[in-house]
Amino acid sequence: MKKITSWGKYPVVESEVITPASNRELSTSDKAISGIGRGLGRSYGDSALSSSVIESSRWNHFISFDAESGILCCEAGVSLDNILMTFVPKGWFLSVTPGTKFVTVGGAIASDVHGKNHHVEGTFCDHVTSLKLVIADKEYICSKKQNADLFYATCGGMGLTGVITEATFKLKPIKSAYINQKVIKAKNLETVLDLFDEYQDITYSVAWIDCLSTGKSLGRSLLMLGEHADKGELKTHKDGLLNMPFDMPSFLLNKYTIQAFNSAYSNKQLSEEVNSIVHYDPFFYPLDVVHNWNRMYGKQGFTQYQFVIPKSAGKEGLTEILESIAESKQGSFLAVLKVFGEGNQNTLSFPMEGYTLALDFKLTDKLFGLLDTLDEIVRKHDGRLYLSKDVRMSEEMFKSGYPQWEEFKKLREEYGADALYNSLQSQRIGL
Numbered sequence: 001m002k003k004i005t006s007w008g009k010y011p012v013v014e015s016e017v018i019t020p021a022s023n024r025e026l027s028t029s030d031k032a033i034s035g036i037g038r039g040l041g042r043s044y045g046d047s048a049l050s051s052s053v054i055e056s057s058r059w060n061h062f063i064s065f066d067a068e069s070g071i072l073c074c075e076a077g078v079s080l081d082n083i084l085m086t087f088v089p090k091g092w093f094l095s096v097t098p099g100t101k102f103v104t105v106g107g108a109i110a111s112d113v114h115g116k117n118h119h120v121e122g123t124f125c126d127h128v129t130s131l132k133l134v135i136a137d138k139e140y141i142c143s144k145k146q147n148a149d150l151f152y153a154t155c156g157g158m159g160l161t162g163v164i165t166e167a168t169f170k171l172k173p174i175k176s177a178y179i180n181q182k183v184i185k186a187k188n189l190e191t192v193l194d195l196f197d198e199y200q201d202i203t204y205s206v207a208w209i210d211c212l213s214t215g216k217s218l219g220r221s222l223l224m225l226g227e228h229a230d231k232g233e234l235k236t237h238k239d240g241l242l243n244m245p246f247d248m249p250s251f252l253l254n255k256y257t258i259q260a261f262n263s264a265y266s267n268k269q270l271s272e273e274v275n276s277i278v279h280y281d282p283f284f285y286p287l288d289v290v291h292n293w294n295r296m297y298g299k300q301g302f303t304q305y306q307f308v309i310p311k312s313a314g315k316e317g318l319t320e321i322l323e324s325i326a327e328s329k330q331g332s333f334l335a336v337l338k339v340f341g342e343g344n345q346n347t348l349s350f351p352m353e354g355y356t357l358a359l360d361f362k363l364t365d366k367l368f369g370l371l372d373t374l375d376e377i378v379r380k381h382d383g384r385l386y387l388s389k390d391v392r393m394s395e396e397m398f399k400s401g402y403p404q405w406e407e408f409k410k411l412r413e414e415y416g417a418d419a420l421y422n423s424l425q426s427q428r429i430g431l
Ligand SMILES: Cc1cc2nc3c(=O)[nH]c(=O)nc-3n(C[C@H](O)[C@H](O)[C@H](O)COP(=O)(O)OP(=O)(O)OC[C@H]3O[C@@H](n4cnc5c(N)ncnc54)[C@H](O)[C@@H]3O)c2cc1C
Pocket: 006, 007, 036, 037, 038, 039, 040, 041, 042, 043, 044, 047, 048, 056, 076, 077, 097, 098, 099, 100, 102, 103, 104, 105, 106, 107, 108, 110, 111, 112, 113, 114, 115, 157, 158, 159, 160, 162, 163, 164, 165, 287, 388, 389, 423
């Protein structure tokens, strides 16, 4: 037994950590291996926690790559970091990447992760052509044509349909490792939402919002836009240089992040907009530079509250949320806002057409009360919360946000996955 936790460092649980040597071992073991699939533990809450977890760390090999089409087949424990290190020099990049490269392919599929390009290129799973899934002693090859019910449920299914052991997906060609970046100051929420509309054809977009500003400046933000550059070397990233060796008192973090934002925002050189060429690493993964930055929130840990609300509810819903946070004085100090295009068919996939906001909160006694209030606003606007960040959503909140939950539950029962693969989260939300 080992104590394990995920990125938010809450909760910490005693767990049996099973690390099968290969995916074959999973399906040929005498007794069906039960537990919940686990990659690099970069989900924030309790979706990869259980009394027993099945870690993919030992099945982490590339299987094949077609240099004509960019189609890569690999084991599910391969990390996005490894893919970038191997394929950027050959002129290929991830079609979709989350804000950290330290996640596995299995984790990216199970969360159906999104990046800064959802409005143009969809989710990670939209580029997956097939995957292998083990349920008890049976291996299923799943795609939109073969075992399609399992494919749609597994993409975004939080490990609850079985263990993903292999995947085939498309990389995208690049000419350079650099990004043409444009940063624009937006004086408030309305301005940043208008800017998202104006620049909707740009592939990558994200805004950092200052949650402390109120009144006419509510939603004051920096919008970052990007496109892959045509020129520049195909140079990979370096390993992160800094490490957070101990749990830091959280007041230091708040001071640090807000100061960084303020100095960027009030930088005189950053007039209305600034264009530059930056490497993909700081553009996509600014937080990866400090290993274990989650320790900055101190021993108690933290959580990320990420919701999406439909575009029609956009300004009103976001205003209500930002005002509630400012009033509560429990700040999340910086928040990340992105635009989602249309959602896909995956049963429990998070994105839907609209706005998604991700807010980090240090865990305190009062926090869950505030998050319950935010839930009500999200529900009122027909939105939902992201399972991959969640550690406390109620069953009711889950079911109202994910109307296909019943179909998902039935499928789990039909394939016998409900008896074998459960997380603390799945038990809490009634799956
Ligand atoms: C700094 C940071 C930035 C992030 N930015 C984004 C972002 O921009 N967009 C976004 O969508 N997400 C983002 N995330 C969340 C992260 O991408 C997801 O939580 C991802 O699933 C983590 O992958 P992992 O390999 O660490 O999986 P884990 O955290 O170990 O597991 C996550 C889920 O996947 C399941 N799982 C993992 N491996 C398997 C497997 N082999 N078979 C079956 N199920 C499996 C687990 O059961 C669990 O439900 C971010 C996280 C961090 C820490």
